[in-house]
Amino acid sequence: MDARESIDARAQGGGITRLGYALLGLIRREPRSGYALRKVFETTPLGRYSSSPGSIYPALKSLAKAGLVALSAPGGGKQVYVLTPAGQEALSAWLARPVDEEEVGRHIDLALLRFAFLQDEADAAGVGAFLDSFEAAAKAHAASLEAFLASPAGLAMTLHSRVAVEHGLRSIRCSAEWAADARAKLTNSTGEGGKGQ
Amino acid sequence: MDARESIDARAQGGGITRLGYALLGLIRREPRSGYALRKVFETTPLGRYSSSPGSIYPALKSLAKAGLVALSAPGGGKQVYVLTPAGQEALSAWLARPVDEEEVGRHIDLALLRFAFLQDEADAAGVGAFLDSFEAAAKAHAASLEAFLASPAGLAMTLHSRVAVEHGLRSIRCSAEWAADARAKLTNSTGEGGKGQ
């Protein structure tokens, strides 16, 4: 029980922040400058992961120092970052992890981020496996919440607290359904053609 | 445009953390020691708001320094905290705020926390108003996500990104339904008897 378990702030990974992973995924999809990355955060629901220069530029520097990204044209004007092989590897390792109950329960947005980036990583089988683990984790968490509601501690809660927990229960069931539907949509049918974008 | 708008980390309030509000709400329901508060976080889904002594004890001290809580038996052994009038007021002000789109979109757990504590604060009318604003905010956010998906930026996204945003859309719709159902359940019917607990 020393270290090892329970990371949380470090996005369940080895020293890379959630913002760091978001940057890695975006840069892999398309090499970009810090400013271009900021624009993505400002104009899409990805904004959840960050905002202002004060976080993005330092995060990019830190990724560069860790050897996960590098400037495509060192020296020159626009500072466009690309992934290094080490960065590819770190991103792949992060995306390869199955979703667990902790992740759907407390960091579901992170699981969704991984899903989004998985498009550039895995084939239909890999996506299917990811969504299966997502659905299983969501169902497991739903079962945990149900068990809590039925436990002495759960029954001792105030009415409003119970109703709030019921929100969590509905929400996670909804997520499980999404995973099942997404699986059906993405791993069936034709080859869907290319990379999207 | 100096300060004032946009707080986020400070839970949309005046200098009180989300953890601070969680502590205020729990202490109002029942005066407790730091240890007892930790137990609550460890054994209920409220664990989302904190964890270890390293955050709770400093937060309690900070609330005490701000005059929002006080020790019930100053000097003696067990350090049981109670709300001061100022603490009551701060909590009430926080609970009185209607839910807005930003809150359901990015801090929905905070809105649920407020709902839970609202049981000790408002009558059926107040609860109804809160849930109405919750539902309206959720529907507004759903509309925003739909608009984004239909916009050029939304259409330019990769397939997986779109599917991830669809998760958000389903999720927020589910929350809107919860609010409507909770409203029906809590503001109708008989007097439901007492305070729960």
Place this chain on the structure above:
DNA sequence: CCAACCATGTAAGCTGTTACATGATTGA
């Protein structure tokens, strides 16, 4: 020429995390 946007950064401060430290009480 001036405003708006492109583009990159730094500094201070706050919150929370991990890990460590301490001592009292209770029960087998």
Place this chain on the structure above:
DNA sequence: TCAATCATGTAACAGCTTACATGGTTGG
């Protein structure tokens, strides 16, 4: 008596936020 649990804290550090500081480019 020894372990577990009660009970309270501190120290170091990471990460993000806000706010400030610069400059270059473009277009009206």
